[in-house]
Amino acid sequence: MPFQPGNKLGGRKKAQHTIQAEALKKYLIEEIIKQKAPIIKALIREAKKGNVQALREVLDRILGRVTENFEGKLTGELVIQVWRELAEKNGIKETNISSK
DSSP states (O other): OOOOTTOSSOSOOOOHHHHHHHHHHHHHHHHHHHTHHHHHHHHHHHHHHTOHHHHHHHHHHHHOOOSSOOOSOOOHHHHHHHHHHHHHHTTOOGGGSOOO
């Protein structure tokens, strides 16, 4: 029988590991949505401490990914300076975010 629009039986069946991976992904997304505030605060806290990966993630989410490569050394002092400038531009006070 030729292909019929709306035919749900066509195609290859999903492997068990694919089904499990999709279920895990769905669960993780639901948990992150439920607990997003503490996750975001922890990420910001790490960025303030000088964690370059955390700062990169925060900046990527706020400003979008950088299309040019940065040539230079990203030091903790520079990270803090960038964080403070961004916070000031967006009306965020350091006292509003706990560093603990």
